Amino acid sequence: MNDEAKEAQSVRVDRVLAHPPEKVWRALTQPHLMEAWLSHSDFSPVVGHGFQLHFDWGAVDGQVLEVEPCQRLSYTWTSGELDSVVTWTLTPTPTGTLLRMEQVGFPSDQSRYYVGASAGWPRFISALELVLESVDEGDVP
Template structure:
């Protein structure tokens, strides 16, 4: 039986994008592209690499967990007491790529962070799509 006090929530955003996985992978892993749709950063797609995303509102500390080029990217996302994990999954489709992002680890008492992430990721995805449409 699960203890409700320890159950965590996830934010999941999925999109079918008309771009190949390789192009989306670059936008998820290259610092100059990440900066255009997410935040300033010193990211490297290397397992155990520690990095920081920084924005006007503050910063996120992360550590890379999984790197499977053009398939899976996972890293920790720690900010303001939130200890979460991001998993990006890229699945090729007939028309491009199915991109899935799951941010897991929101505690029941972190409703503000949870709802903020729900809205935030929708905006980040919209910005990501604009970057993908623009870069080669």
């Protein structure tokens, strides 16, 4: 295998949201809200916490790597042969939040994972936007 074939790929999605970082953070970290846009899980935003995300096609194992409330969240995303890292970055804007999701670690010889993530993350983030629209500030602890 040549060096180019060994290089890892990444998927990145940037979205401007009309909601404050605190509300976006809650939707990214509270299991009952995560279930509405991503998956059923036992997630907790605590460094070192291990969790699972459950999908129709199987489960993803994760471990929280980094937590900076309302700013940055990072965790492993392991499924089958894929061992990657998902990082969420929240940047306040005058009208809400610039949300960046980046998943890194797709070996070029595992294109099915890269293709799946490239198609899946924009859909998940669109679903996240719907959750943010449907949840009132007062409804989210």
